[in-house]
Amino acid sequence: MAAGKKYGFSDFQWVAVMVSAILGAGMMTLPRAVGEIAGRDGWISIILAGFVAWTAALIIWLLCRKFPTRTLPEMSMLILGRPLGILVSALYSLYALVVCSLALRILLSMLSTWVFIWVPVPVLLILILIAIGYVGRMGAITLARLMEIKTILAVAIVFMFMVPLREFVSLNLRPVGGEGLKILQAVPNASFSFLGFEVMLIFFPFLINKNKALKLNSIALGLVTAAYAAGVVFVYGVLGLEYTLNLIWPLMTYMRIGTLPFVQRVDNMLLFAWAGLIISVATVHYFSATYTLATLSKRKYHDIWVLVSLPLVYLLTNVPSNLAETFVFSEIVGMIGYPFLLGMAVLLLLVAKIRGLDEREGKKT
């Protein structure tokens, strides 16, 4: 390593990993999911959900900054004791593997629907899992570098989103605020799409500028909120609410409108680019899960954990038997995810406070 150069995540890499952990499959279905409850004000619900996610991320950050050199398994064993710590960490690993599987399942459903109609799903899944396993074994820094490159490439997707905007009609979004309280009712559903910020529990020790973590988290969540809200505004503006609510994959239908002089099917281009984003979500969560398991085994055998967890992801991906079950499954994960993560963070914070544990002050650690 070059003298003076610190080993860890740069600021941009941190933002890239956070964005990569959150932004993925949710975008494809969010316009319909929020529109069913909040109507044409769905985009407001998403902005509010962004604030909810930011608050949740703040609680996790409060916990992480108390133990800046420890990952979740290390801090949970320290705070709760070894048995409870192992239980909490194992539950987190399972949760992360489920999120990874769910992201892959939605990706596979989308690919099978739109492009690879005749390709057997197991073939696609195995190919993707090989890539995820390969990246997972390379370590956190390599993962961060990959996410950095992917985030830069994702800028191209922003331009693709602009193609159908010629058909944008602002009337489709008005009257703004007309749905009243329904806007708030859609916030929980919208919030589920922001799950992923919790990877902070695993990656925080890798961040070089830990004093900037809150600011960087705010930037990452701001970017994701802007992307989600813009996606919904664009889809409603072009397709109209009524038509959007009748579509399983509204974003794909949106992208079918309009062409570029050199690309006739922009939707296929987007699908391939977006597949990269969803695989990133799966990879970051997969790494979090296996790294947690490796830490439980004294930071050894990460390579082995990466390999042995792949069949589990394969099986979990195949749990929903159809698309309807996939959406139900994803709602359940969202409903369990928030209380589990926040409950765990608050519990760890409270117990640490009661026991006077704080690594920064060198108390009993």
Place this chain on the structure above:
Amino acid sequence: MIRFLFTIFLCGLLFFAGGCWDILLIEDLAMVIAIGFDVDPENPDLMVVTMTSPTLSEEKKEPMATVTVKAESIDQALHNVQRQSEDILVLGQTNVLVFCEEFARSGRLSEVMSQLSQLRDINANAKVVVVKGATAQNVLQLSSPVEPRAAVYLVDLLERNHFTGMINQATVSEYWRKHYTLGIDPVVALIDITGHEDEKEGFRVAGAGLFNSAGKMTGTLTDEEVISYNIITGDAPRRRFITKVKISGHKRNVSGLIERSKVKIKTKIKDKPSIDVRMELIVDGLDADWDANVLDPKVTDKLAKLLAKDFQGNIQELFEKSQKVQADFAGLGRHVRVQHSEWFNGKDWAEEYKDADISVSVKVTVRRIGTMVKPES
């Protein structure tokens, strides 16, 4: 050794990657570029579907292969055409859908559009057109001296005429969006066949078809009315108009370009909706057959006022016509929904639109008049 085997394994898997697994060579594809839909005269439950695709082979005598089948649905039609095709049918390059007038008026066009929306490979930017007084099958089998491939000729005709403001934009995705959205109804392009009675070999754009909220074509617009439609909706890159206005007791030809248009729509609800449409048009390159000094500001003002009156009358008539056929082509209902959403939510807009009071006022600003000081001197 393990690394070597792993590499071999990975390379082997590449053969199963999407493109290789589901390989489709372009030579093996029948790329349908146009589909025609007609009513079956023998069985009203069936439709006659004509699909045309380029032959893509120098050995074939005809540049296009056209297959006609009978079917109950688009999926069945695809099956039936596939049975007659040596290549695999694909719809990604379908550029135009042609419907006969009877088919559109019966509401079956809407059913077909709904079925098409479920086909993932259909080109959502394909044009939708209704043919007057002929069948879609006729249209797709015509061989114009300009371009023997009728489907290609038709697509070019529609694109160029949309660009010059002669017809409205009517694509598959636009139909889907307008059909589903409350407060606006779809409008598609209309064509008819030209030529002698014995030798019909071409077609021309002939206006637009108006659809009601139930998906039935209930009325048509003439080609002159389509220009007013494009002025209201801004639905064409270039909007050129030709009209006759009465100046000093004589009807005189006036033509020009609508450079910009601004439409403001205000609505009120009393016992029925009252809609006030205010338009401001910037007209450029005006040509008028009038023996007057066009550099005189009074002449320009007079022409602007006369044009405003003319546009106002035409657009008012257009709205009245659309009310009679319950087709809200301009999406006035969307403005009512935005401005009076509580009232709108409980209403059947198609019924309300029929009885709504629509008033139009137009203000015209003339930028430039022709190239001669006294055009008709």
